[in-house]
Amino acid sequence: MSETELPRHAAVIAGKSVATGDWIDVIDPSNARPVARVARCGSTEVHAAVEAARHTHETVWRFTEPPERSRLCRRIADALREEREQLARLETLDTGKPISQARTDADVAARYFEFYANALEALGGETIQQRPDRLAFTLREPYGVCAHIIPWNYPLQIAARTLAPAIAAGNCCVLKPAEDAPLTSLLLAALAERASLPAGVLNVVPGYGEEAGAALAAHPGIDRISFTGSRKVGELVMGAAARTIVPVTLELGGKSAQLVLPDFDAERAVPQLVDAITEHAGQNCSAGSRLLVHRSVHDHLVAALAERFAALRIGPGADDPDMGPLISARQRARVLGYLAEGARDAEVVVGGGVPEGAGRAEGFYVEPTILDGVTPQHRAFNEEIFGPVLCVTPFDTLDEAVVLAEHTTYGLAAGIWTSDVTAAHWLAQRLRVGQVFVNDYSAAGGVELPFGGYRRSGIGVEKGLEGLREYTRCKTVAMRSGPPA
Template sequence: MSEAVVPQYTAVIAGKQVPATRWIDVLDPSNARLLARVARCGAAEVGAAVEAARHTYETLWRFTTPVERSRVCHRIAEVLRAERGDLARLETLDTGKPLSQSLVDADVAARYFDFYANTVEALGGETIQQQPGRLAFTLREPYGVCGHIIPWNYPLQIAARTVAPALAAGNCCVLKPAEDAPLTSLRLAEIVEEAGLPTGALNVVPGYGGEAGAALAAHPDVDRLAFTGSREVGEAVMIAAARNIVPVTLELGGKSPHLVLPDYDAALAVPQIVESITEHAGQNCSAGSRLLVHRSVHDELVDALAERFRSLRLGAGIDDPDMGPLISAKQRDRVLGYLSEGRRDAVVRAGGGVPGGEAYTDGFFVEPTILDQVTPENRVFNEEVFGPVLCVSVFDSLDEAVALAEHTTYGLAAGVWTSDVTTAHWLAQRLRAGQVFVNNYSAAGGVELPFGGYRRSGIGVEKGLEALREYTRCKTVAIHARLPS
């Protein structure tokens, strides 16, 4: 793309495009070409965004009724659906994911606004019984200004996931998208205002995490924080939140296992296991990245998976292949580093490196890979690779399967594949994971399903009704009514 026609995107604060003096290059992951430039915001822009959100909250949005907020959220969903194709194309160019996956992301983003529009009117407090002459009840009230720091893997979907419940509950928001994929978040800022959201209720400030993200996390006038991303950055966000004594939701990493028992349904399991680790090239915090399989069915299952992996079509996301590139050269090199180390102690059953061919020369591609006979001592067994790498280990008993599943410090999701409902129930109770899927693995969807991690996968809950409650605080009112004399 010629330098002369490279589009530029600035921060959106109080409904206005804010002039920028510093820029970040955004590359197309499929060919490393310059796709756009976005403003490199810092503390000044973040401060202006927080001020705008505070003004709108204090003068307007906090006084709206749930019915009014519901109507606005429904209109946002309508505009998102109307622009589904354009948003999906922009998401694919920005992230590299196949176009069909970006279309699903656009649909899910609209569903988040519809879901919270439908549920906010039912959100209420409780009455508490006390002695005669005393009345006590609780109110659910918005926090005020919420800061949202989101990653680059599902920017449109995660922006909607975190912003929709906050807005529906009556908060105003400042959103900091990842510098690698900020374009649909900036378009979202325009869409919500087109749909009737008051100016300043959603502000978007692109920039680097260490500058704009750190400024937002540390801002003293932010009442609540939500962060999705790496564990290391999550720790920094949590420290910043602690200094200001504000609540925080952290959705961090994962090393989610599939537990496959001898009585599994291969026709059901194989395609979903493949999809769970190759969707968006495995760049998914809840990707099913570990396959723990009973020894008796190991060979047949791994053979079937390897055949599927070898048949996957790689390419530029805009051509809608089975799998696109990774987000950046940095991420590709990170994944290749894990593969180089992991294959020393494992058997490569599919993939294992960079695909050959001219079509992959300039992009950030890695082959979908199966590493077999991976031991718990191997780094790829325990650490989040965030790429299309499936690690296979065997077990002989249920207790051993649980021990292998629990060997990492993460606990985001897990899949269980068995025809025995008693065994499934037993495993679901024992696995320390925020979501356990039995004979399915749909961690990327499920707007209605609460989503939160155990252990170092995070704290707090997103999605479902629980997220709406997360964005409100509980106030207790106790009234002493004088009894008639």
Template sequence: MTMTTNRTERLPVRQAIIGGEHIEASDSFDDLDPSTGLLCARVARCGTEEIDLAVTSARSAFESDWRRTSPADRANACRRMAAVLRAHRGELAELETLDTGKPIRQAYVDADVAARYFEFYAGCAEALFGDTLLSTPDLFAYTLPEPHGVCGHIVPWNYPLQVSARTIAPALAAGNCCVLKPAEEAPLTALRLGDLALEAGFPPGVLNVVPGYGAEAGAALSAHDGLDHLAFTGSRAVGEMVMTSAAKNIVPVTLELGGKSPHILFPDFEPERAIQLIVASIVEHAGQNCSAGSRVLVHEDIHDMVVAALVEVFKMLRIGAGRTDPDVGPVISAKQRSRVLDYIERGRRDSRLVTGGGLPDDPELGDGFFVQPTIFDDVPPGSDISHEEIFGPVLCVTGFSDADEAIALANGTPYGLSAGVWTQNVGLAQRLIRELRVGQVFVNNYSAAGAVELPFGGYKKSGFGREKGFQALREYTRCKAVAIRVGSE
């Protein structure tokens, strides 16, 4: 693993992977360790030329070989990939922690889940069937699921290893070839995936990895007329630009654009389990999680007790560098730290700060991008911190008096990704399941990041299309209808 350093000239450039080869770009960029603010890698800065080369390489691999492989062969390739990922588990976890700052135990989970995606879609590849349709005696009709062709994948910096695997595994299993553009803030594990895919036996060009800036490489990829499908995970603002670019080429897209997910607590909730999972859902990777439970909607009868319990746990959280395996690591960059601190200042104006609200006191953390885990109470529903995705360890608490108000509050943001419902009343839980405008509802639990079988995606401004589960495999195919006349003359 490359150690952090201040001396740029000592580090070789991590190159793009195109057509099975390491390709130099004309320039490079610095990749920083968010725990220290120091340089940890230099990475190829791909642009239009490299993107075009990668798309051309993927098209050649698709047309010459990959689309004609049998489901069994693709399944075996995915199984080999899973085995390779498990063999490199420690290396991948260390790279993920170095690059993102997340606690090392979370990075190990990411490495395990990345392997699980390839194992799961290996099994699905051979179960991807069409349908036989009802027809007249002289007509035989059926459907064929076929791969799109060349798929572009633009992945975020918060879970680069896991999200890269989540999006490319079903695409490859369905018979597509891929061009993967990792975020410039955390490209290292995505680049390593490109190398390991070749080690696992995927043909050259089936998976290409092109690091670079979003405004350069990401924009060039989303606008490329050689793509047949585009998947993007990231911010709503960038998602709108990606969708606009794809629309110009009439290319289908899968968008996952974040959330403002609520926990909804009724008086008959399970205190110990709920508090534990509420805290975990907002401090995991310092709150930089699209499905983070960033809002707590709590019934007025239990409001004070819940806030006191949350504050008690927050004050015991350990903040530190990811490699020391703390409870809370840094946010990804100085820019993101400034963004989170700006939201905290806005929160002070109309909400009640009950803990946190600034930078850690420990001077040893001064060079990293750390923010104290923060709780605001009495948060107005229309406020910025209640309405907008902060992407940091900031929890917003709002009270409610009855189920109708809780539902209105839960649905009262532009987002609709996930929600947690905490009650022993089955009828009430079923009502909320029906009424909540979100893609995932968890009852008396929260988050299934490691459950690769569960479809994942949002309503409203959280995006559309589904990743994970068998449904994701369908996203990476198109349906061809066939009708054969079989009657005699």
């Protein structure tokens, strides 16, 4: 397909398609070929989107009653389910992930809108007992206009994760999807319009982070910012928010540890340990990328994992393999750099390079890899690789396991594998992470489970009822009473 024949997707501002003077090619990671072009938005389009969101909020959305907002969120959920296959196909085209995983993403996106449509009914203030002649109570009110800057790894899920509570709570939104994976965000906007969401409640401005993203984060008309991405960019977003004095939610990744004790259930643990690092080729902020395993079961567990790693099917996402490609040539080069360094300092048990075979020559593929004997001095132990690389480190005592788990600056999630309830409880209390899974590991968990990082993994909470409250501010009203006139 020639460049002029590629489908073109404009920005969505106030319910209208807005073209720009320049375009960005969207690349299929499975073969490195362009599949579409999206508008390259800058400060002009971002300003128009913020103004549109402000106008809709001040004239329509802030006066829309909660039952109606709930109804519209349910309609969006229904629209997402109706277009599940198209959303999944676009998500796979955009990100390279297996189509079955993309279908799950579409299901979860619909569930976010459904959950917050229901959760809105439980959102309210409280009365405060103070003294007999004063009635005091709180109100939960929307911020106004919220900026949403999302990454390329789970664009549909993360868009829904941040937009659904914001919209349900009464905010209007400007969404900046990643330039590497913008297609499902634009379809989401179209489906919201089909569901009768008022124009201007959801605006989408695709573009580069340093252009559209920077302009959105720094815009004085923004009342709240949600950002998911790298720590480096998160620092820039937080700096911009500091200058305009607006609150932020930052989800900045992790280096999540899986702690395996001697009495673990291998039949249950091994498949989930593999999935935790190979789902979407390890491009997951809460991927279980560090395996801390008791020395007594180390050899047995590593051998079992290596056997499964070697059997994984790798290929284009549309063929629904076990693992697809990485998002870009840049990301593959980054992961291969970590592997080259790791091969000097640790044992490469399986993988470690680029897979060979038909259909994989042009794409951005990396073999699922196990690095054994990774110590806290290694970069691979401390830094987020964002690829299918499992770093294995043995331990002898629970105290040592906690020290190893806490060695990084991140604190997003952790897994504990043991039948000893006392040990699991002891570890769960001591690990400084936002989510702890025991004899289970589900990246970020379900829609209902609050999700937020400790330390350098971020600020604020998403998902669950806590995620809805994040998009409201608290107003206190105190009324003094007296005898009637």
